[in-house]
Amino acid sequence: MKNKRVLITGGMGFIGPSVINRLKKNNEIVVIDRLDYGIPDKLKNSLNIEFEFIKEDLSDINNIHNRIKSGEFDVIIHMASISLIPVCENKPDYAFKSNTISPLNILKSNIEKAVFLNFSTSAVYSPANKNHNEEDYFEPIDVYGWTKKHTEDLAKFYSKKLNFPVINIRLANAIGHGETNLKLFGEILSQIERGNSEIKLGNLSPRRDYVHTEDIAWAVENLIDSNTVKNGHFESFNIGTGYDPVSVKDVFELINKVHNGKLSLIEDDKRKRSPDQERELLAIDIDKLLKVLPNYKPKKIDELISDIVLDPGLRIGNSFVEDIYYKDQK
Template sequence: MSDQNNVLVTGGCGFLGRHVVSRLAAQGCHVTILDDLSAGTPLDTADASIKFVNGDIADPGTILAVLGERPFDHVIHLAAIHFIPRCEADPGAAFMANVVGTRNLVEALVPSSSLKSLVFASSVAVYAPSVEVLSEDADTVPMDIYGWSKLVCEDLVRSASVRGGWRAVCCRLSNLIGPGETNPHLFPEIGRQIARGEALIEVGNTTPRRNYLHVMDAADLFVRCLGLSGSDVHTINFGSGEEYSVADILSLFQKAAQRPIKFVETAARKRKVDRPRLQPNTTVMRGLIGEPQRSAEDAIKAVLMEFALETQTKWSITG
């Protein structure tokens, strides 16, 4: 990638955004981060090629001010409320951040003469629950507010892309895993409790099966999307290709921790609506932008080490 590429990353201080920004900077890009720090912290960097703007994409004035500072070649749009319990608890906030924010951004980009592509973080949550293995042309009937917001955003991105003449890539993400998570999902919550030495850990439903993607692999794949050619609209499932039940993941955590841990299902931790399975077909991803390189086991070791350091726990991770 040319060192003349100017890239805007919304949500660049979040779980995925931090890794995306570091990769872009390493490739010589000039990166502008737009983030309201509602789920993240500023990057600790003295790199002059990275600029941070504290702002909310739901505010049209903020978007216009950022876009007015320099012409952008690419935009990677990650900013969203994606923790499903938070979306369900405050659907208005989820709508503002996810839908209104995306509309503000893409409409402001339509007249851009410099923009080559926008890469958007969507989700496999857009698919209908009746579909077993999810290809990109499968039925889209989300089960929750988060999934619906992402499906609406995909339409907003595609429409603006056609009118603006720039490429759009809608990346339907599987569950991201790895160190640095900014929301209390399964992996960080289990890792934190193990690092504290807890022997009994409450969990929700252990039967749902999911596809997990290491956050560092996701960052690599997002950056590679900028290298796609043409002005087409792409929709691509992002995943590892491996499927695990929650019970499988808990077993891997226990194996890595090297000590007995009892996991107990409790009603309070179970979601009211939970898909039994979310397994994306990743053939398009592998053909266009490449293969993931890291496993769920890699992510578990990294998460445990992260919280071991945080709590100053002195123990080793099995290999």
């Protein structure tokens, strides 16, 4: 992708730095973020030098919406959201404001002919004992999934109403440098950073597909470049690895191997999700993506684990998250 004017929302989060670093060499980038987790180390030296940065909350109407209306941007990549499930469950009003109202404010800003790429999640799918494809039934089991499902519906509606293309990506579980949330990798690595050798986790059997942020960024750029989705159309693509899903216990064992077997695992009942909010399997089929991007070759988790564990770059510690979740898990 070259010579595009690109707006990236939530670019200072977990996945954003990988997308920014991939696109900034050949495009003009504007990043908007409210800085819940500060500025990533990867971007500190290029802030307002290699790309423009704006600190704003998208749930409030502000100047960026006027810039969108003016037709300034060729591409809008929307990834700003609250994704930690305990936060969404405890503060659903906050979750809907961040995850649904914020993109609504962009979508109704008369995007014109810009490509809108929406970061969604595989959590919109109804639980099933199989890999989900893009046509599967939707019935999320948590607030986070519903906020994303509603955003998809709004994006589909406005794409047709205002005649712009929407690329909707449903992600598997992202992993990489700079985790910002206490999801599985962030939870294990933060306990290790606090000096714990006994790692406390909840349910150990659930299996997930883990895709690296760099592979996500590659897919994002190439999906936009493919010009697959036309004006007035909404098209979803699963982005995962296509490899066998990995259990919580298996992830721990991979991390423990990097630590030469010095860690022990405790299954902590206090950390377990309620049965109505737990999925034994959440994995996705990527055949549709591969038809458009046959050169997509994501790395396997065992190829990535050492680099992530030895240089995690964790940015966990947001006060809002701590108040709701983190302090009770120490």
